[in-house]
Amino acid sequence: MLRIAVQSKGRLFEDSINLLSEADIKVSAGKRTLLAQAVNFPLEVLYLRDDDIPQSVASGVADLGIVGENEFQERSEAADVICRLGFSKCRLSLAIPKDIEYPGKEWFNGKKIATSYPGILSKYLKEQGIDAEIHVITGSVEISTSIGIADGIFDIVSSGSTLVSNNLREVEVVMHSEAVLIANRNLTDDKKALLNQMVFRFEAVRSAEDKKYIRMNAPKDKLNEIISVLPGLKSPTVIPLADDEWCSVHTVLNQKCFWEIIGKLKELGAQGILVTPIEKMIL
Numbered sequence: 001m002l003r004i005a006v007q008s009k010g011r012l013f014e015d016s017i018n019l020l021s022e023a024d025i026k027v028s029a030g031k032r033t034l035l036a037q038a039v040n041f042p043l044e045v046l047y048l049r050d051d052d053i054p055q056s057v058a059s060g061v062a063d064l065g066i067v068g069e070n071e072f073q074e075r076s077e078a079a080d081v082i083c084r085l086g087f088s089k090c091r092l093s094l095a096i097p098k099d100i101e102y103p104g105k106e107w108f109n110g111k112k113i114a115t116s117y118p119g120i121l122s123k124y125l126k127e128q129g130i131d132a133e134i135h136v137i138t139g140s141v142e143i144s145t146s147i148g149i150a151d152g153i154f155d156i157v158s159s160g161s162t163l164v165s166n167n168l169r170e171v172e173v174v175m176h177s178e179a180v181l182i183a184n185r186n187l188t189d190d191k192k193a194l195l196n197q198m199v200f201r202f203e204a205v206r207s208a209e210d211k212k213y214i215r216m217n218a219p220k221d222k223l224n225e226i227i228s229v230l231p232g233l234k235s236p237t238v239i240p241l242a243d244d245e246w247c248s249v250h251t252v253l254n255q256k257c258f259w260e261i262i263g264k265l266k267e268l269g270a271q272g273i274l275v276t277p278i279e280k281m282i283l
């Protein structure tokens, strides 16, 4: 049986449970449950604060963990990143009051920076040759400058709206982060085999995430042109129709170029375009 540590409440919780569920691993996630067993996979879920996940995985209390890369780097625990999970994307940035002129990183020399990530920040300052004082604070970092605790801050930025509402301006991006799956370094062969099964499922879910399955009726005299605008996995499936001037074309489209391609297909005379989500994709 594998044991995975996930955040008990907070920004990672829902996406972590959803990922397991999309991989067809069903767990009950009761508000007060600390340990739950999956019903259809040999997996136990341990609900922890995200700060404690890297250590619990490194020490073997849990075999696996789902945690933000930022938290994993900050803790410097001996565990391995198995794969990136594509959610909770954010960056760790330096920010300063918006009206202050910023000549470059050297501005931070001799300044005080408030953060909850002293490990990542001190490593960065050292690499950049900046001599600044770090003030550790566990939350509400963005108000530090306005209440006079610090000259600048180093914290998580996503949309940037917290910075704006605190009159701050992002000046340096230090790292990009997303949720990652981490593993203990001494898993038994049996546990490694289960981990591989899980990762295989996660990859199938992730591959399907930004893709759509599309079907359309295409006039045969435009078929070659229609095929040339479709990326497809290999090449599209073309199925004859009762009306022999038309055929049905099936393919997979990436969300990013979806509308652009649909527009071109319509121009080329495609009709009855059906778009359906894809649950999993095994490449």
Ligand SMILES: Nc1ncnc2c1ncn2[C@@H]1O[C@H](COP(=O)(O)OP(=O)(O)OP(=O)(O)O)[C@@H](O)[C@H]1O
Pocket: 009, 010, 011, 012, 050, 051, 067, 068, 069, 070, 071, 088, 089, 090, 139, 156, 157, 158, 159, 177, 178, 179
């Ligand atoms: N605004 C955001 N957008 C995207 N991802 C974020 C954002 N804020 C945090 N994260 C990611 O989610 C992780 C967990 O964030 P969360 O706010 O739940 O925990 P926390 O701030 O450590 O906990 P707490 O607020 O209880 O102290 C962070 O470590 C980071 O990787």
Ligand SMILES: O=P(O)(O)OC[C@H]1O[C@H](OP(=O)(O)OP(=O)(O)O)[C@H](O)[C@@H]1O
Pocket: 011, 139, 140, 142, 155, 156, 157, 158, 159, 160, 161, 162, 163
């Ligand atoms: O750029 P934005 O989209 O505004 O996101 C950034 C904010 O999100 C996180 O806080 P959260 O909302 O998790 O609150 P917390 O301080 O309680 O962790 C983070 O600590 C930033 O303050």
Ligand SMILES: [Mg+2]
Pocket: 011
């Ligand atoms: Mg937070």
